[in-house]
Amino acid sequence: xxxxxxxxxxxxxxxxxxxxxxxxxxxxxxxxxxxxxxxxxxxxxxxxxxxxxxxxxxxxxxxxxxxxxxxxxxxxxxxxxxxxxxxxxxxxxxxxxxxxxxxxxxxxxxxxxxxxxxxxxxxxxxxxxxxxxxxxxxxxxxxxxxxxxxxxxxxxxxxxxxxxxxxxxxxxxxxxxxxxxxxxxxxxxxxxxxxxxxxxxxxxxxxxxxxxxxxxxxxxxxxxxxxxxxxxxxxxxxxxxxxxxxxxxxxxxxxxxxxxxxxxxxxxxxxxxxxxxxxxxxxxxxxxxxxxxxxxxxxxxxxxxxxxxxxxxxxxxxxxxxxxxxxxxxxxxxxxxxxxxxxxxxxxxxxxxxxxxxxxxxxxxxxxxxxxxxxxxxxxxxxx
Amino acid sequence: xxxxxxxxxxxxxxxxxxxxxxxxxxxxxxxxxxxxxxxxxxxxxxxxxxxxxxxxxxxxxxxxxxxxxxxxxxxxxxxxxxxxxxxxxxxxxxxxxxxxxxxxxxxxxxxxxxxxxxxxxxxxxxxxxxxxxxxxxxxxxxxxxxxxxxxxxxxxxxxxxxxxxxxxxxxxxxxxxxxxxxxxxxxxxxxxxxxxxxxxxxxxxxxxxxxxxxxxxxxxxxxxxxxxxxxxxxxxxxxxxxxxxxxxxxxxxxxxxxxxxxxxxxxxxxxxxxxxxxxxxxxxxxxxxxxxxxxxxxxxxxxxxxxxxxxxxxxxxxxxxxxxxxxxxxxxxxxxxxxxxxxxxxxxxxxxxxxxxxxxxxxxxxxxxxxxxxxxxxxxxxx
Numbered sequence: 032x033x034x035x036x037x038x039x040x041x042x043x044x045x046x047x048x049x050x051x052x053x054x055x056x057x058x059x060x061x062x063x064x065x066x067x068x069x070x071x072x073x074x075x076x077x078x079x080x081x082x083x084x085x086x087x088x089x090x091x092x093x094x095x096x097x098x099x100x101x102x103x104x105x106x107x108x109x110x111x112x113x114x115x116x117x118x119x120x121x122x123x124x125x126x127x128x129x130x131x132x133x134x135x136x137x138x139x140x141x142x143x144x145x146x147x148x149x150x151x152x153x154x155x156x157x158x159x160x161x162x163x164x165x166x167x168x169x170x171x172x173x174x175x176x177x178x179x180x181x182x183x184x185x186x187x188x189x190x191x192x193x194x195x196x197x198x199x200x201x202x203x204x205x206x207x208x209x210x211x212x213x214x215x216x217x218x219x220x221x222x223x224x225x226x227x228x229x230x231x232x233x234x235x236x237x238x239x240x241x242x243x244x245x246x247x248x249x250x251x252x253x254x255x256x257x258x259x260x261x262x263x264x265x266x267x268x269x270x271x272x273x274x275x276x277x278x279x280x281x282x283x284x285x286x287x288x289x290x291x292x293x294x295x296x297x298x299x300x301x302x303x304x305x306x307x308x309x310x311x312x313x314x315x316x317x318x319x320x321x322x323x324x325x326x327x328x329x330x331x332x333x334x335x336x337x338x339x340x341x342x343x344x345x346x347x348x349x350x351x352x353x354x355x356x357x358x359x360x361x362x363x364x365x366x367x368x369x370x371x372x373x374x375x376x377x378x379x380x381x382x383x384x385x386x387x388x389x390x391x392x393x394x395x396x397x398x399x400x401x402x403x404x405x406x407x408x409x410x411x412x413x414x415x
Numbered sequence: 416x417x418x419x420x421x422x423x424x425x426x427x428x429x430x431x432x433x434x435x436x437x438x439x440x441x442x443x444x445x446x447x448x449x450x451x452x453x454x455x456x457x458x459x460x461x462x463x464x465x466x467x468x469x470x471x472x473x474x475x476x477x478x479x480x481x482x483x484x485x486x487x488x489x490x491x492x493x494x495x496x497x498x499x500x501x502x503x504x505x506x507x508x509x510x511x512x513x514x515x516x517x518x519x520x521x522x523x524x525x526x527x528x529x530x531x532x533x534x535x536x537x538x539x540x541x542x543x544x545x546x547x548x549x550x551x552x553x554x555x556x557x558x559x560x561x562x563x564x565x566x567x568x569x570x571x572x573x574x575x576x577x578x579x580x581x582x583x584x585x586x587x588x589x590x591x592x593x594x595x596x597x598x599x600x601x602x603x604x605x606x607x608x609x610x611x612x613x614x615x616x617x618x619x620x621x622x623x624x625x626x627x628x629x630x631x632x633x634x635x636x637x638x639x640x641x642x643x644x645x646x647x648x649x650x651x652x653x654x655x656x657x658x659x660x661x662x663x664x665x666x667x668x669x670x671x672x673x674x675x676x677x678x679x680x681x682x683x684x685x686x687x688x689x690x691x692x693x694x695x696x697x698x699x700x701x702x703x704x705x706x707x708x709x710x711x712x713x714x715x716x717x718x719x720x721x722x723x724x725x726x727x728x729x730x731x732x733x734x735x736x737x738x739x740x741x742x743x744x745x746x747x748x749x750x751x752x753x754x755x756x757x758x759x760x761x762x763x764x765x766x767x768x769x770x771x772x773x774x775x776x777x778x779x780x781x782x783x784x785x786x787x788x789x790x791x792x793x794x795x796x797x798x
């Protein structure tokens with residue numbers, strides 16, 4: 032490998048990138064903008080769920096029950112609906128996601144200290160949201176139920192209502208949330224966004240680089256020159272890796288300064304590990320660009336092999352343990368999952384090389400394999 | 416007049432053939448389109464489950480009384496899965512650190528005695544909330560188990576037997592989940608993945624086809640031909656729309672309906688018609704990028720800028736209700752947001768034209784706006 036030639040290729044590529052002002056700007060703007068947009072917009076908290084109430088009872092108890100939901104920050108009251116038909120229409124159109132149906136005699140039944148029934152309709156189009164919503168509904172219902180029981184008990188035993196309530200809840204659940212004490216989404220989200228964005232932008236930048244030369248025909252200059260395959264690929268990729276390295280810093284700063292995510296690990300471990308990850312994703316771009324012939328194909332293949340798996344199979348939204356067999360295999364095959372361990376470990380758990388050497392080793396191996404494959408498949412004597 | 420129409424039609428047909436041939440000769444791309452609409456959707460639909468299942472749980476019972484055993488035995492499938500016991504706090508923490516357990520329950524000493532004497536006691540739970548949503552679900556289920564057990568034991572102690580417990584003024588909430596009663600993640604994941612893939616192609620294919628002509632200079636040939644700008648753009652969009660609709664049909668009839676038994680409640684004809692409208696609209700966004708970009712690298716970066724927010728903020732991956740107001744406003748500018756309502760409405764809810772009016776109007780409005788603006792920009796470029 033002749034360093035001079037590598038530098039020459041890298042210099043040419045760099046100049047080409049810089050002269051394309053729009054492209055050069057977008058290379059930095061796109062990651063930062065995505066970080067901003069998703070950081071604010073990609074909230075996984077299920078809150079402000081729109082709901083309506085069908086109250087057939089119209090008693091004090093039924094209003095009291097509805098108020099428990101109206102007061103909750105998890106639900107947003109959208110008004111009373113006349114009957115079940117209206118309610119069905121509201122759910123169907125997506126205007127509300129939950130409808131409480133309070134039957135007639137609800138208040139009377141409770142006053143007679145007998146169990147009463149309520150029906151809740153939940154829009155199940157989004158299963159995970161429906162699950163969470165069910166969780167909220169059950170919790171609010173349980174609180175109301177408990178208050179009603181406490182009242183009945185205090186009536187029967189002569190205890191004050193407060194004492195009755197204390198008697199009825201002898202066990203307190205003391206939960207400790209590890210790794211994200213506030214359970215605020217942005218803390219668990221921002222580090223993973225770094226992972227997603229570094230999965231998206233480096234391959235895209237790279238994939239087009241090689242294919243562009245193929246499609247333009249300027250690659251024949253390389254074929255005819257004395258530059259070796261290795262020199263060409265290293266020189267070609269170096270500027271893109273450099274751009275992505277700047278982006279690493281940029282994204283890290285955004286996470287720490289803007290989103291105030293505590294960074295408990297060491298930068299000395301985090302930055303090199305992230306660089307290895309960027310080499311992996313750049314390698315994906317390289318492999319795609321060697322395999323396809325047109326830029327259109329390069330763009331689309333990169334998009335589908337990086338963006339969607341980066342979101343679905345990386346642990347961003349869905350934890351890896353909940354993946355089924357097929358997706359689990361895909362997750363193992365993608366670098367994103369391993370880097371998620373690293374980035375989450377560095378930010379939230381404050382662990383370092385000692386416990387993260389395994390994913391780091393996998394990433395390094397992955398990068399080597401990708402580059403080896405890219406090197407093998409790139410030929411200076413293509414069969415056209 | 417008639418001859419003019421015939422001429423326009425012939426030009427259109429010729430250009431359409433050209434586009435289809437060009438696409439057909441890119442074998443890699445074609446193979447990839449088939450892969451994306453079949454295998455990729457199969458993977459997404461079969462592989463993903465967003466709900467809390469069998470959370471790995473470790474228990475630390477410092478009491479070992481009948482009461483503590485009874486309480487811990489209530490942490491059951493399908494939500495929890497007791498994996499074993501741990502003796503020391505350090506071991507519990509290590510298990511959590513290494514991700515071997517998601518939660519650790521520990522019962523304090525004297526738990527059973529306190530409970531029997533009516534003294535307040537507690538159950539400690541440590542949850543790995545690296546994934547906030549699952550952390551919440553685990554806590555909420557645990558809370559339910561603990562309160563129910565607490566209530567039962569309190570009633571017993573207060574001398575009210577089982578009969579009395581059953582006859583309390585409790586509110587039984589019967590929760591019915593509509594449209595997807597068993598909360599099959601595969602329905603949701605499969606359909607939304609299909610829509611996402613269609614969106615990716617709808618933005619990228621026409622944009623790339625346009626910019627490629629610019630980059631290679633073949634657009635000059637088109638401009639000196641008798642074709643109008645509209646006559647150049649339309650066949651591109653129509654051919655790509657056709658290809659994408661074929662892809663959607665492929666995934667519906669080969670993957671989603673036979674494998675995952677998605678109930679098609681509404682009219683498939685309507686679904687395809689509106690899918691065509693959607694692809695057309697979204698293609699307008701791609702063309703927008705294509706008029707700004709001078710080469711494919713630029714077009715690529717611009718389309719990420721369009722696509723990523725569209726996919727993330729459509730409301731499929733994250734709930735729109737939780738977004739801040741300004742972003743929710745932005746969502747209304749994304750055609751995918753409406754298409755999502757339409758697709759789920761037709762396929763799962765069985766809605767018809769009348770129910771979907773507002774979504775269709777929204778999507779159509781954006782389409783007209785974007786397409787018009789794109790056409791205007793394109794025309795100005797070559798005047």
